[in-house]
Amino acid sequence: MAFYLKTFYTVLVLALTGGLDPTSVSAASPNPSLSYVGRVRAGYETTFTCTSNCIPGCTHTWLLKGCTFNGSELTWTPDGLDRIVELQCTAVNTESGSSKSITTILEVKNSVSVRPRPQLSLPILNQSFSLDCDGSFPGLPVLWYKDGQVVAPDARIDVLEHNTSLHFNSLLPSDGGFYQCEASMANLSDRKVISLGYLLNFDHWSVSISGPDTVLPGREYTFTCQVNCTIDLDCSIRWPLKGGILTSTYLSVNRNILKWIPSVPGTVQNFTCVVENTAAGRSAEASKTVKVTGPTVSGSETVRLSGVLGLVLCVGQLFLLDS
Structure with a gap:
């Protein structure tokens, strides 16, 4: 007990005197x-x-x-x-x-991925189809996997170009599955990289954009990206800005819903909805052209509107690109 009291007393004195x-x-x-x-x-x-x-x-x-x-x-x-x-x-x-x-x-x-060749081609039953191990190094070993199992070439399936391409002479329903390739790194043959995969599926995504073809300035309009996949589970939605600056006083993007208040009559706006699953290597898109009708705005009024809407346009582009 005396030891603990002494220790406590020492610490207390040091703290009070600034020595601690x-x-x-x-x-x-x-x-x-x-x-x-x-x-x-x-x-x-x-x-x-x-x-x-x-x-x-x-x-x-x-x-x-x-x-x-x-x-x-x-x-x-x-x-x-x-x-x-x-x-x-x-x-x-x-x-x-x-x-x-x-x-x-x-x-x-990961710079290695499995992609269809040619890109954006879709698998169709009883037709030929090819997959590339994109990002692999020419001349180095490549191994193919389907659903985690090694793919063995046979009478219908060939491996071409140093195994960097997997070719199906005629697709069968049993060929459906998740494909990956294992690539050797350049100058580091003992290191292998498993690629991003590709889901070979015969149920193709259907994408369309619903909404009016012509609109009036100052009114709110809703456009919906209609898809046959489960959003946030099977696929994700983006609204990239293509074909110029969006002219609007209001813009809101929430998953597959885009709300827009156009501002400048006589202009045309292109909307694009991209549906994708990057892990599975799948994507599809749809586009819609919308014309803004109404009386033509004078030159001075156009300048005034463009100045007021400058900040809105920047924010709108960020929403579209990052959603």
Whole structure:
């Protein structure tokens, strides 16, 4: 008891006299930070560093995809199977035993993908069809997978151009599935990258845009991107701006619904709806041309409107491009 009272008294005196530095107490608790340089890319090494302000020191442990690693640095080469990965570093003070973790979400960029050839071609039963391992390196080994199983060439299926192309002489219903290719990295033959995949499906997406063909300035109109897929589950929706600047006093985009108040009569606006599933390598789009009718605006009035609407146009473009 005397020992604890003496220790307490010493700490109290030091604190009151300024002899106890508060930063030394806080330093006992780790405060880790995590850093790395550049993008995280499939097939390429990335080194992550975990630092902390520990006194006298800290040990560091990493948690990545369910595996633990020790040390203040971690070098990882993604194989392409994951697009989003959680990385955690835990720092433990070697003296006090106190610990703290920091977590970051990594987006893995993959330059290898499976694409139909020619692009945007659709699979049709009993007709020929080809898939390319886009991003693979010529002359290096390529392996094809369907639903996780290696594809074996046969009388109907050929592998061409150093295995970089998978060709079907005549498609059958049994050929439907999720296709991926495994590519070797240039100058690093021991490193393999699994590509982004392509879903070979005979149920094609149907896309159309409903809404009026002619509109009047100052009134709100609704346009709907009609699709036969489940939004936010099977597919996502974008409204990219194509063919010029959108002239409007109001613009709202919410998934497959676009609301618009046109402003300048005598103009024509093109709307495009893109439906896609980037993981499956599928996309489809539809376009609609809308004419703004009504009395023609004079030159001075046009200048005034363009000045007032300048900010709205910028915001409108951001909505369309980022939705």
